Structure formats: C-alpha cells, structure tokens
Amino acid sequence: MADTAVHAGHESGHHVTTTGLSNNKLAMWLFLGSECLLFGGLISTYMLYRGRTGDGPGPNQLFDIPLTSISSFVLLMSSLTMVLAVNSAKRKDDANTKLWLVATALLGSLFVGAQVYEFTAFYQEGIGFTTSLFSSSFFTLTGFHGVHVSIGVLMLLALAAMITRNRVAGDKAEAVELVGLYWHFVDVVWVVIFTLVYLIPA
C-alpha cells in the first residue's frame, strides 16, 4: 500500500494530510478494526460448536496446555521484539531494526512451528479437519490465525530484506510501524484465542 496521491506544491517528501496523520496508518487501523469482525465470527463459530465433538475427542482430552502456553509465551515475546524493532527504526538504527525484525520473524516461525506440531499431534490422535464440528471450527479458527502469523513472518522478512537492500519505498520507520501494528494485532487475537479456546474449560 505504499501509495498515495500527491498534493501540489509539497515536494519536500512529506505530503500533508487533513488530520496530520499518515494515510497508511489510518488504513492499517481501519483494516484491523475490520479484522475484529472476522476473528469475532470465527471465534463465535468455535464457541457455538466447541461441545459438538461427535464421536471424536473433545477439547479437554486434546489440548496440551503446557505446550500451548509456551508457544503463547513465544508469540507474546515476539511482540516485545517487534516493538523494539519499531523503536530502533524510529531512531533510524537500521542494524538494530533488522535484528529485531528477524528476531520477531523467528519467534513467529517458532509459534507456527509449534502449531504445525500441535496439528500433527491432533491428527495422530485421530482428529482431523473433518472429524467433527468441534474439530472443523477449531482448525478453521486457529488455522486462520496461523495464516495471519505466517503472512506476518513473510512481511517481516521481506521488510528486513528491503531495508538491507535499501529498497523501502517511502518512510522506513513507518513501514516498520505498520508491520508492527499488524503483528501486535495478530498477537492480541491469540491472547483471546488462548483464553477462550484453550484455558476456559468447555
């Protein structure tokens, strides 16, 4: 979305907006507001169907809380590294920005890896995507979240690469901040999922 109309007479590199706020950041927040309704729908579907396990196992037999707690913790910490990346970028400290971006991506990948492991473990216990309503809605919800994390990892790595090759079009610090907003949001969604799906007994 590195894209904007240009007002006349301001060729200084910064365009002026009515509110003084960045177009890109407004767009990102709007998008995140919209995502609330997306994840809300998926979470509600899960809540409605979590008890409908058919002949298959239910959440209580299945979830490995210690493992998920660790991966939740990993994701939480990736928010910290992300915010450090943003701060570095604001200081125009490219080296540290890249470092923290890659660290965030690594933590994110770790989380996705844990999720893949979790899914395979479930699969071996005989619960697949189509086993029951519970399983379908569980995999859909966590899968959607996983895809969001994966896209985030891709964006982080791409951003790090672009910073290395100095090919970020526009305000670098803002680009980092935008990816950061997305990343934190994905984390926040997991905070909700972790509690509602894993910790609160069905």
Add this chain to the structure above:
Amino acid sequence: MALTSPAPSRSLGAFRRPVEATGWKSWVFTVDHKRIGIMYGAVALFFFLVGGTEALLIRLQLAAPDNTVLGAGLYNEMFTMHATTMVFLFVMPLAAAFANYLLPLQIGARDVAFPRLNALSFWIFLFGGIFINTSWFLGGAADGGWFMYSPNSSGLFSPSHGVDFWVLGLQIVGIASLLSSINLIVTVLNMRAPGMKLMRMPVFTWMVLVVQFLLLFALPVITVALFLLSFQRNFGASFFDVDKGADPLLWQHLFWIFGHPEVYIIILPSFGIISEVLPTFSRKPLFGYKFVVFSGATIGFVGWGVWAHHMFASGMGPVSVAAFSVATMLIAIPTGVKICNWTLTMWGGKLWFTSAMLFAIGMIVLFTIGGLSGVTHAVATADTQQTDTYHIVAHFHYVIVGGAVMGLFAGFYYWWPKIFGKALNERLGKWNFWLMFIGINFTFGPMHVLGMQGQPRRMVVWPDKLTGEGYFDLAFWNEVATWGAFTIATGVSVFLWNVWYTHRKAEVAPLDPWDARTLEWMTASPPKAHNFDAIPNVHALDELFHRKYEEVDTDKGVRLKKTSTAEEVLAAEEARGDAHIHLPSPSYWPIVLAFGLPIIAYGIIFNLIMAFVGAAIVLLGAFGWVLEPSVAEPGDYESPSDDHHMKELDPVG
C-alpha cells in the same frame, strides 16, 4: 509515500512502466479516480442489463399461472443470480462509481488516498463479476436464493458448481469492496481541502463515508460465512451439516449480520445523491443539514442491531424475536427525519423540475412506500404472515428500485455534464423518469396484494386454483406486474438511448448548468486529470454557492444576487493554480494482481494446480506493487500539468 525515496524506475527490469495518457492503455492501467469511476459505472450498467434481463425472464415466467417459460431448476438459478447481480454487481459498484468519481472532487482532493489500490478494487470487482457469471456456462449458476440458506446450499443438496462460483465470486468481489472502503475512508478523513471541515462536507460525501464504514465492518462477517460454506463444500468440513450436530441458524445469523447493513449500503448513497439534487433544484440549502448527516450515521449504527428481523419465522425464540422487532421499528425514526428534511428542503424553494429533480422526488415517494411496508414487517407477528411472500418482494423492490436505483438515476442526470461535459437530454430524461416511475408502481405495487393474498416468493409456478376473482385475481395482478417490468425496461432503454444520443449529438454543456452548490462544480467539466489547478480553500458548506451569490440590499429588502458566475469563479481559481503538479502514475500491477484471484477461484473448483498458478500471479503482482514507486521516474513519464491529453480522451469510450 514520499517521492524522494530511492527506488529504481524499472523495478523488475523487463517492464517499462505504462505511461500512456490516451488510448486503451490509458484506461487499463489508469490510477485516476475519475477514469476508475467511469469504468465502475460502465461495468455496473452492463450488469444492470444482465440482472434486468434475468428479472424480465422471471416476470415472463410468472405472467400467467402454471407457466412454462423457465423450468424449476433454471428459475431458481435465475432469481438467485438476478439478486446477486443486482445487489453485488450493479447497485454497489454503481454507488462505488459515483463515490470514486465525486468524492475527491467534493472534498477538493487531487485523487483518492491510494490510487493504485483504487484501480485494484475495480479490477478485482470486474474479474469477480465475470467469474460469477461464467457459472452459467460451466455447469449452471447458483440456485440457493441470494441468502443461500444452509443446509440447502451444501454440496449434498446443491451438487452443481453453481454455489461454489457464488461463494468464491462473492469472496472476490468482497475483497474489492473492503479495499475500496478503506481507501475512501482514508480519503475523506485525510485528503480534504483546507477549510473542508467534516460538517462542511457535502451530504453525498457523508453518506458515502457511512457506507464505507458499513462495508468495512459488514464484509468480514460474510467473509466468515462464505469461508465456512466453502470449507464445507470443498474441503469436507461440516459447519452446516445437521447430521453432525450443526445448527443451520448460524448461517442465517452470519448472513444477515452482513445482510442488513448491506441494505443500508445499498440505500445510503442514493440518500446522499438526492440530498445534493434537492437543494440545487430548490435553490435552497438542505433543510437541517446536521440532522440529515446525523440521522444517516444513526441509520448506519442502528442498522447493526436489527439483522434478525429477517428471521422472525425461523424459530429463534420469542425473546430474540421481540427484541429485534423493537430495534427494527427504531430505525424508522432516523429515516423519517430524512424524509421530512427533504420535503422541507423543497418547502419555500424555487423548484426546477429537471429530470434529476424528478428522479429525486420520485425516489422520496417510492422509498416512503417501501419504508412504510418495511415497518409493517417489523411487527414480528404480522411478519410471520408476510415473510417469504410477495409482500416482502414488494417492500424491498420499492426501497431498492424505487429508492436506490431512482436515486442513482438522479445522479446520472445531475452529474452527467460534470463527468462527460455534455448534459443528458432533458426530454428523453422525462420519458425515462415517467416510464420508470409508472413501471415501478405497476410492477411492485400489485405485489403487495399478491403477498397478502398468499403468493409466496421463489415459486416457479403459481397454480391457477389458488387465484381468487376480482380484486383477488392473482393471475391478473401477476400479469400487471409483468407489464410493469417491461415498462421499466422501456424506461431503461430510453436512458440507454439518451446516453448514446447525448454522446453523439448533444452540445457541450455550460460549466455550471444547474447553478449548483458544491466543490465539484468549481472545476472544469470534465475535470482535468489533477481535478483542481489550485486546491480550493473552503469557507462554508455549499462553497460554490457562496462564491456565486451575495446578499444585496434592494428596495424590497435583502435579496440574494448572483454576483459572479461559475466561469468567473473557475477563472479565479485557475489563476492561482500550481504550475507543476505530480500525479501518481499508471501501473500494471493492479490488473495483474486482480487477475490472479479468479484463477485461484477456478482452481479451487476445478483443479488445485490452477489455484497455485493464480496464487503465483497474485504474489507476483504484490511483489511488483511493493517495489514500484507511486510516481514514475522522470524518464518514464512526465505527468501532464496541462490538460492536453484530456481533450483527446473519449469520455464514454
């Protein structure tokens, strides 16, 4: 983003950036909101003819009892696609067309906030629309009705690919709307000219803003529903599979949480349009501007709490029914405010009955009829008699065709000279209006009777033995409705003729043919690529009016006198114009990226390998997009600072 960033001009080496200012390439790769708006409009009108032809086939089938024009299967596909086409491929994009074209002009901006994203939205919409309609040729269209209730929409009960096309197509079109909603909200919040405070924005801009918020928050809900359905149909999940314990009402809730805001998405742009047209042709400001704006926002908000009025007979329980019944009645209040304000705008005015004005007044009348029947549905027990009968079909066609479509036609007549430099013919316009106005009443008026006499909707045949006699002769009323539909079609044909006629014959229209009031009339017609030579400074609501008129003392007291013409206002503006203006440059990537989406969708239906190819195209598009600076390097492209290329431009082409 900024211009000064270090970025190579030919990001992918092989490709040169498109630079054409004329010819087909200047349209296909354009990022100009005006051209995108025109393309949205043209495509939407095309789909109107498609959806209208489907409507005519429906009406032919229903013209007589036990008729045999369409078979049951085809009929079901027909009304499903009629509704889908009309709602998602006609009214929404046509509103997007007006919004795209006018919004930047009305707030005094050079373009929308994200021009390439804007182009992307258009192409995604176009490809999505084509994608859905190819289902007709690839094994049959969707046949589950436009709200696609589960479990009838599952693979078990609708095994053809029609529903897959519908699901994936709406998913694609939804992406387009979501992106453009973000784009337009940012535009309104951030791209306003100096002095253009929120409460100085034209009402059309306001209503479009509310609509974009509705889209922003409603689309993800149907996205969820569509994902659940396609996971069920294509990947074996069981979200709506009752045997596995699913509850089919989940779909209904998800659909209508989206679906009800959707109906306000349909109507609010027209509310905005007529709020521009009425003041102009009454020579008075809109009565109660603040109330109109505020009630529009209220409608948008309350619209979130009424969705289950579509489910009064679904058996969701009396508490829910009662609560939603009351909530639904509430919504009549802010709408009533608008009706009153429009009427009072005319009150005491100096009315000029142009075609645009007639359409606007016709819109109020027809919408009021539809709105009042809406209130009769809101009383839940009464609705259990009305629901799923033609009484409902009457309601929503009055509000949609009588409200939204008439409003959009008012917009055509009002803004045509702005957009194309030539005014639509007024004589033909009046024929257009009266044929449509009469046709609508004859088509949808009798449906009130049909419904209350017990004719349910979505019935391919209606048995002769169930028509009464005289007033209750349903066969007669059905026949009237069919004649009415053809009257509407004649009206629409007159419109098409008018477009052609104007394009070929009409003279160039004056700069300010209607003595209008808002910023978009303060620039050339059609506007230059960069909209305004100098970004206007705004001092008041109805800025242009205040620049044209002054209060002067006469012997009869204070009178309004026209002290300068629009031409003079424009000349003064141009005189302080910037010499050099950079505009965002055309780009390949929007159309490339958009093209990948239907490929993915075909792939999901027919062959997963194809889906990967589509995904690769999307990735390629995204990659090129991110690396491409928004303005071409000087070597690539010199942005026109004069309007020489606009002269060569064929506005309709």
Add this chain to the structure above:
Amino acid sequence: MLVKPSRRAAAALAGLGLLLVGCAKDAPQDTFRPAGENARDIDGLQRPLFYVAGVVGLIVFAFIGYAMWKFRDRGQEIPEQSHGNPKLEIVLTVLPAVILAAFAVPAVSQVFALDKSDNECVINVTGQQWWWEYDYEKGSTCGGVEIPESIVTAGELVIPADTPVLLRITSRDVIHSFWIPRLNGKRDAVPGRLHTLRMHADEPGIYVGQCTEFCGLSHARMRQAAVALDTADFQAWVDNQLAPYQAPAEGTLAAEGESEYAAQCSRCHQVNGLTDDSGNPVLAEPDQSVLAGAAPNLTNLMTRTAFAGWTFDLISDECRDRLWNEPSETFGDVYLQGVWMYTPADATTPACFNELNLREWLRNPPAMKPMYTDPDKLEATDGLTRGMPNLNLTDEQIEVLVAYLLERK
C-alpha cells in the same frame, strides 16, 4: 403463451366491479380472512398497522405534492438560504417515535402470547423435499378424541375444529416453512431443531397453505392443507385411519395391484397391515432409497384430496370447488368420503376420483414434479433419490396399481 392479456384482464376488471358490490371470490390463501384464533390475533394487529402506514404515507405525499405545486418556479426570487429549524426537527422526530411506540407494545406482547405451547393435542410435523409428514402422537387427546395409536399421514393435516392444536415442526433435510395463512403465521422447519406452532380453526373446512422457505428444486410444489373436522367427524377420521388393513378381494385388479405394490413400491412406501405371502408385515425401508429417509404413507391415500406435496388433485376440479365451498355443517360428511364424495350411493366408481393425475404420476413422477431422481446425477447422495423416481411402469402395472390404491381409503 406467456401473457394472455385480454380475457383474463377483462374478467378481472369485471371482478373488480363485482368486488364493489361485494361478490369477489377470495384467493384461498388470503391472509386477511383469518379463520382461527391465532390468525385473527395477528390480523387484529396487522390491519391497524396497514391503516396507519397508509395514512402516514398519504400525509407525506400530500406534503410533497403541495410543495411541488406551491413552490414551482414561477420566476420568484431565489429563496432565503435558511438552514433548518431544530425545533421542528425534534417534533418531527418525536412524532414517528410515538406512533412506533404505540405499536411496539402490542407487538411485543403478541409475540409472547402466540408462543404459548401448552397443549394436549400434539401433532409432529416433518418437512422434507418436497412434502410434509404428520405424525399424531399415540396417547394424545385432540378435542376429546383419543389417539390410541400413532397415525402417519402426508400433505393434508386433519385437525379437530375449534380446538387448539400444537404442531411440533422439524425437517429431515433442508429448511422448510409451514404456513396455513388463514390459521396462523409461518414457522420454519429446521433440521435438528424442534419448533412449535399453534393451530386453531374456528369451523370445519379446508385451509390451504404452502411451504414458504425456499427448499430447492420443487419448493413451488410443496404445498399443504389443514382440514378441520368437528368432534364426531374427527373421531370417524381417526377410526378410519386406524381401521385394520383390508386386503383386496381375490382375483380383482386390486389384488394384482397388491402384489405389484409389494414388489415395486413397498420398499419406499408403507401401507399399514400389508403382509407378505408368509404373513409377515411388509415394512418399507425408505432410508435405503430416499435421501430424506421417508416416503408418504399410503395406507389411506384416498382419504386425501391431493397428493405429492399436496400439489396434484386426487379429486376432480369440480369436486374440489364444491368441497372448498361446502358449508361448515356439511363439510365433514363430504370430506370423510374421500374420492367417493358427491358419488351416488349406487355408483361403483368414485365420481370425484382424478385418475388421470394419479396415472400420470405413476408413469413418470419427475416429469410432473421436478425431483432429483436421475441415477447419473445422484453422486452427491450416493444414489439416494430426492423424490420419487420414474419406475418405468407399464400401462398394465399402472392399471392394477391404481385399482389397488383406490381401495386405500
């Protein structure tokens, strides 16, 4: 032809004239002609609603019309640029609010009033593509009449008049909606859910309806009727439904039909009391052939007036018209005779029997009513049909089957 304007239009206009002198014939599903308590309550709220809506509309149009005339451009000055009048706005906001509040109160209380579900006469109603099945629960009492055994019928719901009846509605496949306009509003039949709907008919008579939730291919041909009978007639109806099976006399066409039936039809349809050669009851297994897992029970087919989703008449048009217009006092007597109604006592064939329809049905059901029965296209359902397939019966087979079915009365 698609549009047959002249004759019908003329008739309708004539009818319109007649209406003024009060002789128009109502459409059978007229919601403005409630025939029972529930529908009457709704009507009592709905009518004032329409009147008020109409009056509000007229006021709005009068204002618009007046403004259009009064303020048309007659060369007057550009009017004063007034921006509104907040006081007036508030009045115009409060006014509709008051009107709406006046309707909200009865609207809410009626929702709860109509939702009561205590009742001793319970009938289970199951929708499926594309017909309704009724199951009178064993042991319930309807209008003083005991139901000693469960009774299963299709299409035509027989209830005691002037007695509250509770329907318990569900579905076996997709969503349907049960609606008898003159008796009550609609209630959806949702698979996996049980919904209740109260029925009450003041007087004996026939009240027709239609499935109103889109349910696929033959939604338009999924109809139903409620028949109300007074206590004595209802008792007679129940007794007849539970009467023991009467095998056709040896050597008749019907007897041939019985074995044809056992061979061809009994895998889907049930005729209670039918036994095979060794005396074992013949039990249908519709779930082996039909997706919904049921086919109409044919034990007393000839007591109904229409079949196959109550779409095709089992009685002739004249008899139907006569029956529908039968005064309530005599209605039950006529109705209980089934296809033998209006038949002279000494006649050997039923005067009202619409044999043509039934034959056509047996010859090729999907041609008469669109259904999913083409074996090549039943992949999604593993070969189970949705509806009755064409069994490629010969004329002789149809002949004997009709004879057999004619005795299912």
Add this chain to the structure above:
Amino acid sequence: MTTTDTHEHHGHAHGSDEPHIPTDRYFINVALVLALVTALETSTYWWPDGMQTVATVALIIMMTIKFFMIILVFMHLKFDNRLFSLLFYMGLFLAILVYCITLASFRFFF
C-alpha cells in the same frame, strides 16, 4: 470526532504530531508484566476443579488486561491520535455486540 476537525495544514505534519514513544526499557517492563499474567493464566489449568467458575472469571479478566496492554502500549494507541482508537474500537465494539447477541440467541450464555 473533534480531533479531525482541526486540520488546517500544519507545515510538516509528521514532525508535529509524532506521538510520544516510550523507551525500550518501558516496553520490556510491560512485556514482563504480560509474561507474568500469562504464567498466572496458565496456572489456572492446575487449579482445583471446584474453582472452575472463579478460574473462568479470572481468565476473562486477565485476558482483557493483556488485550488492552498490548493494544494501548505496544500498538501505541494510548499515545497516538484518538482517531486511531476511534476507528479500531468501532470494529471491536461492533464485533462484541453482534456476536454476543448471536451467541445469546443460541442460548450460549444461559
């Protein structure tokens, strides 16, 4: 939406409205608190069965705390322009509203 009304073009918008951004140290402290809360959350898994209701309530509260800490601090909503909060909270509010009503109509809560 008063913030958006004050929109006369300030010379260089970016400089002037740049929100106050806390130091790295501050963020690390916040992350420590978050980690602590997560640990507490996880511990509910081993709480005795009799405390289920208490655990549920506690979990919801902790979830809310974490949610808003991340939103407000890590995503800078607390320091940033109020317009961002408005846009996001609109979505959040509508999501909670419509989905809770939906679940309520399925008798999810009672």
